[in-house]
Amino acid sequence: ATGTATDITDRIAAEERLRAAHARFESLVAGMPLGYIVWSTDFRVLEWNPAASAIFGYSPEQALGRPAVELIVPEEGRSANEQMCRALLDGETSAAAVFVNRKHNGEKIRCEWYSSALPGLDDDVNAIATLVRDVSERERLEGQLRQSQKLESLGVLAGGVAHDFNNLLVGILGNASLALEQLPLGAPERRLIER
Numbered sequence: 001a002t003g004t005a006t007d008i009t010d011r012i013a014a015e016e017r018l019r020a021a022h023a024r025f026e027s028l029v030a031g032m033p034l035g036y037i038v039w040s041t042d043f044r045v046l047e048w049n050p051a052a053s054a055i056f057g058y059s060p061e062q063a064l065g066r067p068a069v070e071l072i073v074p075e076e077g078r079s080a081n082e083q084m085c086r087a088l089l090d091g092e093t094s095a096a097a098v099f100v101n102r103k104h105n106g107e108k109i110r111c112e113w114y115s116s117a118l119p120g121l122d123d124d125v126n127a128i129a130t131l132v133r134d135v136s137e138r139e140r141l142e143g144q145l146r147q148s149q150k151l152e153s154l155g156v157l158a159g160g161v162a163h164d165f166n167n168l169l170v171g172i173l174g175n176a177s178l179a180l181e182q183l184p185l186g187a188p189e190r191r192l193i194e195r
Contacts, residue, residue, distance in 0.1 A: 025157040038118070041125055043085055045075045055111065055134050057104030074102045088117050088128050098135060109136045 010150060029036050035052035037045060048063040056063075056072055073081045077100050084097060103112045112135045120126030174195050183190045 024058075028073075035135075037130045037132065039068065039128040039130065040090060041127065045071070046127060052132065052181070055132060056101070062104075072101045072103075074100060074108060076100070084113075084115070085128075088115055091127050101160070109134050110139055113136060135138075 023072040025119070026166040029047075029049050032049065033051055035055045036047065037052050038047035040046050044065055044067050045063045048060040048097055050060075052058055052063070058071060066124050068081065068085075069078060079097060084099075097113045097115075098110055099109055099113060102108055111132050113132050115128055115130040117125040118129050180190065183193070
């Protein structure tokens with residue numbers, strides 16, 4: 001009888017490290033506050049984390065395999081979406097891009113997208129990974145802050161104008177008061193100066 005034996009200790013250790021890294025990644029994706037979506041090259045959903053469900057209202061089961069334009073891209077945003085998709089397929093990484101998106105219930109929201117092409121073994125684009133967050137509330141609050149600052153500036157301007165006007169009125173009232181002291185009680189001009 002003959003036999004061979006191979007030491008697989010290193011391979012088993014490497015597989016264990018790979019499983020641990022995969023478990024950490026799965027935990028990270030499931031717990032992150034940003035939506036994490038992986039798209040195929042024809043922009044169908046391959047991965048959809050719980051934060052993406054919270055943002056758009058689709059469960060992973062409802063989203064998987066469906067195209068972006070069917071799920072979250074409103075009619076008026078399709079041309080901008082197509083441009084972004086073409087750029088990503090050409091290997092570009094997008095900076096923060098803000099788009100109007102559609103939730104499951106039809107509500108329009110503004111989302112900030114960070115996208116990156118995922119290369120395959122032959123360096124062609126294999127998939128697109130995106131991080132997304134709903135910035136509708138932040139933009140609404142920023143708008144309110146800008147409006148508040150405008151009103152504050154207007155208040156300061158109005159206060160300045162009122163102060164300048166009051167300075168002019170003090171001179172007029174003072175001179176009118178002096179004129180009243182100089183006029184006799186029955187003078188016809190007296191009524192006009194009192195007014």
